[in-house]
Amino acid sequence: MTRNKIKFSHTKWLLPLWVLLIGSIVLYMITHAVQQADSRHLRTLAELNAVTYGDSMIADLNAGINITDTLEQLLISTDGRIDKFDIIADRMMADYVRSIQVAPGGIVTDIYPAEGNEAGKIDLIHDKYRGETVNYSIANDVLIIHGPFELEQGGHVLSIRNPVFLQDEKGTPYFWGMTMVIIKVPDIFQHSADALTDFGYQYRLSKTISPLTDEYTVVDQSEETLMDPVSYDFTLGGCSWKLEVMPTGGWKNDTLLQLIVLCGIAVILLLVVLTISILFVDEQRKKFRRLSLTDSMTGLLNRNGFNLQLEEYLEGNKQKNCVGILLDVDNFKFINDVYGHTIGDQVLLQLSQSLVQAFPDNSIIARNGGDEFCIILKDCSAEEAAPMIDAFSKASRSFSAKGVEHNYSISLGYAEYPANAEKVSDILRYADIALYEVKLQGKHGALAYRPDFHNSKRTQLGFSLSDVSDNLPGAFFIYRAEKEDERILYANQEMLQLTGCTDLDDFMHFTKHQFRNLVHPEDLTQVEESIWQQIESGMNGYNDYVKYRLAVKDGTYKTVLDYGRIVESEHYGSVFYVLVVDCEFIKTHYDD
Incomplete structure (x- = not known):
C-alpha cells in the first residue's frame, strides 16, 4: 500500500483466459492420448480378430484341401483306380464346392457333377492359362491353390490342385495325375466373413494368383474401402495370403471422444467460472479491506x-x-x-x-x-x-x-x-x-x-457554537443583512421552539431563509427601516431594539422584542446577531 492509495492490478483478470487456454491444451492432450490409446486398443483387437478369422479361413480352405487328400489316399490304396467316382464325389460335396475332378496324366477325365462342367475337361499340363502353374506343382510335388478365376459358365472360383505320385513295381515314384476341387468364392469364406461383419469389421482377403508371381489379387472383400488396416499374412496352397481388417467406424471411437470433449469443456467452463468467482470474491474482499482502511470521500487512509x-x-x-x-x-x-x-x-x-x-x-x-x-x-x-x-x-x-x-x-x-x-x-x-x-x-x-x-x-476551547446556542437561556438567530441578499444563517434551539419548528431545516424551510418572513406584514416596514438605519449608521457593534409580531409555524403571531447587534464579518459582510424575547414572557415575570 503506497501513501494513501490501495492499487489493484487488472492483470490477474487474465487468469480465467489462462485457465481456458491451459484447460483447452490439457483437454486436447487428453483427447489425443485417449484417441491414441483407443486406436492402439482397436488395432490390437483388430489384429487378434484378423488372426482368429484368418485361421478360420485357413480351416475353410483346408476343408477343400482335405477332399483332394482323400482322393489321393483312395488312388494310392487302389493303385490308381477310382471306381464309382460319382458316388464317392457326391459324398464329399459341400455348399462351397463347385466340382470335384481327377486328371490322370494331367488331363481332366472325371468331373462331378458333370452337368454344367463339361468345359472343365482339359489338358492341364499344356493349357496356356494353367500349364505353367500345373507343371510347377508337378515338378515340386506341391499342392497349389490357383486363382481366383471367373468361369465361362459363371462364378468366381479357386482351383485346388493336388499332384498325385504313385510307385511302380520297383518302388520308383511316378506322376499319376492330379486330384482337384473347384471352390466357390466367397461361399467358402461366408461363415468367417459374416462373423467379421457382425463384430463390426470391414475386411479384404487377397492372395497371389500362383506361386510364380508376387502380385496380389482380391479374393473377397467387404463393401467399404479400407483405411490403414491391420493384416494377417499366411501361406497356403503354395500362395501367399493376406487378410486385412479394420473397424467399420474407423480407428477412432467418436462416441468416446465426443463424451470426453463434452465433459472436458464442461470441466473447463466450470474451472473458468470458479476462477472468476474466486477472483470476484478476492476483489470484493480487497474492496471491503480498502473500504475499511480508506476514507470513502477523500480517498486518503482512514x-x-x-x-x-x-x-x-x-x-x-x-x-x-x-x-x-x-x-x-x-x-x-x-x-x-x-x-x-x-x-x-x-x-x-x-x-x-x-x-x-x-x-x-x-x-x-x-x-x-x-x-x-x-x-x-x-x-x-x-x-x-x-x-x-x-x-x-x-x-x-x-x-x-x-x-x-x-x-x-x-x-x-x-x-x-x-x-x-x-x-x-x-x-x-x-x-x-x-x-x-x-x-x-x-x-x-x-x-x-x-x-x-x-x-x-x-x-478554554471546550465550548463550541452548539454548546453555547443549545444552552443559552434565550432565543437568538443570525442573519446576513444585505438588501440584495438577505439570508438567515443560524437559529438556536429556543428560537426553533419559539417559532414552533422541529429543527433547523424545518426553520429554514418555514422562513425560506429570509428574516422578512418572520415579521408580520404590517410590521415589516417599521422593522426594515430600523434595520437599515442601523446598517447605514456604520456603527459596527451597535445595539438596537425593535418590537414586532413574530410569525409562528401554526399561523399565529407572538409579540416579541428584538435586540440586535450588527457586526461586519470577514465572510458575510453585515451580519445581525439577534436575541428575541417573547413580550408575553416579560409581562408575566416583570409586570411591574
Missing part, C-alpha cells in the same frame, strides 16, 4: 489504515527520525452550518488533494475524522520539515459558494520522534497538543510541539 501503515513503518524503522502532523480546518463547523455540508465536503476534498501534492510520496496521509487530518513524514526531523509545513499552513485557500469565493484557513501542529516522543505511536498526541496551542493563539498557523505546552489550556 485512521485504521493510518495505524496499519504506521505499524508497518515502525517494524523496520524504529531508529529513524520522523515527524507527526495533525491539522484541521479553522471554523469548519461554521462552513458546514452556513454553506451546507456539500461545500464542507468540497473543502475537505480540496484540502486532501493539496496534502497529497505538498508532502513527499512516502508520507503516510490520513483523514483522522471530520475535518482533522494526520500525517507522518518519514526519515526527517522537525527542523527539516518546518519550511515545508509552514508554507503549507500559510498557503491561501478558498472555496466557491454561489459564485462567490470565500477564504478559509487551517491550523497545524507537529512533533518529532524521538525528540518529543519516546514512542512513534505517541507522536500524534504531542502534535495534537501543538495544534491546540495554535488554536489558542488565534488559529491559521503551524507550531512545533514544545514541552511548555500544557493540556490544561484546552479547557
Whole structure:
C-alpha cells in the first residue's frame, strides 16, 4: 500500500483466459492420448480378430484341401483306380464346392457333377492359362491353390490342385495325375466373413494368383474401402495370403471422444467460472479491506489504515527520525452550518488533494475524522520539515459558494520522534497538543510541539457554537443583512421552539431563509427601516431594539422584542446577531 492509495492490478483478470487456454491444451492432450490409446486398443483387437478369422479361413480352405487328400489316399490304396467316382464325389460335396475332378496324366477325365462342367475337361499340363502353374506343382510335388478365376459358365472360383505320385513295381515314384476341387468364392469364406461383419469389421482377403508371381489379387472383400488396416499374412496352397481388417467406424471411437470433449469443456467452463468467482470474491474482499482502511470521500487512509501503515513503518524503522502532523480546518463547523455540508465536503476534498501534492510520496496521509487530518513524514526531523509545513499552513485557500469565493484557513501542529516522543505511536498526541496551542493563539498557523505546552489550556476551547446556542437561556438567530441578499444563517434551539419548528431545516424551510418572513406584514416596514438605519449608521457593534409580531409555524403571531447587534464579518459582510424575547414572557415575570 503506497501513501494513501490501495492499487489493484487488472492483470490477474487474465487468469480465467489462462485457465481456458491451459484447460483447452490439457483437454486436447487428453483427447489425443485417449484417441491414441483407443486406436492402439482397436488395432490390437483388430489384429487378434484378423488372426482368429484368418485361421478360420485357413480351416475353410483346408476343408477343400482335405477332399483332394482323400482322393489321393483312395488312388494310392487302389493303385490308381477310382471306381464309382460319382458316388464317392457326391459324398464329399459341400455348399462351397463347385466340382470335384481327377486328371490322370494331367488331363481332366472325371468331373462331378458333370452337368454344367463339361468345359472343365482339359489338358492341364499344356493349357496356356494353367500349364505353367500345373507343371510347377508337378515338378515340386506341391499342392497349389490357383486363382481366383471367373468361369465361362459363371462364378468366381479357386482351383485346388493336388499332384498325385504313385510307385511302380520297383518302388520308383511316378506322376499319376492330379486330384482337384473347384471352390466357390466367397461361399467358402461366408461363415468367417459374416462373423467379421457382425463384430463390426470391414475386411479384404487377397492372395497371389500362383506361386510364380508376387502380385496380389482380391479374393473377397467387404463393401467399404479400407483405411490403414491391420493384416494377417499366411501361406497356403503354395500362395501367399493376406487378410486385412479394420473397424467399420474407423480407428477412432467418436462416441468416446465426443463424451470426453463434452465433459472436458464442461470441466473447463466450470474451472473458468470458479476462477472468476474466486477472483470476484478476492476483489470484493480487497474492496471491503480498502473500504475499511480508506476514507470513502477523500480517498486518503482512514485512521485504521493510518495505524496499519504506521505499524508497518515502525517494524523496520524504529531508529529513524520522523515527524507527526495533525491539522484541521479553522471554523469548519461554521462552513458546514452556513454553506451546507456539500461545500464542507468540497473543502475537505480540496484540502486532501493539496496534502497529497505538498508532502513527499512516502508520507503516510490520513483523514483522522471530520475535518482533522494526520500525517507522518518519514526519515526527517522537525527542523527539516518546518519550511515545508509552514508554507503549507500559510498557503491561501478558498472555496466557491454561489459564485462567490470565500477564504478559509487551517491550523497545524507537529512533533518529532524521538525528540518529543519516546514512542512513534505517541507522536500524534504531542502534535495534537501543538495544534491546540495554535488554536489558542488565534488559529491559521503551524507550531512545533514544545514541552511548555500544557493540556490544561484546552479547557478554554471546550465550548463550541452548539454548546453555547443549545444552552443559552434565550432565543437568538443570525442573519446576513444585505438588501440584495438577505439570508438567515443560524437559529438556536429556543428560537426553533419559539417559532414552533422541529429543527433547523424545518426553520429554514418555514422562513425560506429570509428574516422578512418572520415579521408580520404590517410590521415589516417599521422593522426594515430600523434595520437599515442601523446598517447605514456604520456603527459596527451597535445595539438596537425593535418590537414586532413574530410569525409562528401554526399561523399565529407572538409579540416579541428584538435586540440586535450588527457586526461586519470577514465572510458575510453585515451580519445581525439577534436575541428575541417573547413580550408575553416579560409581562408575566416583570409586570411591574
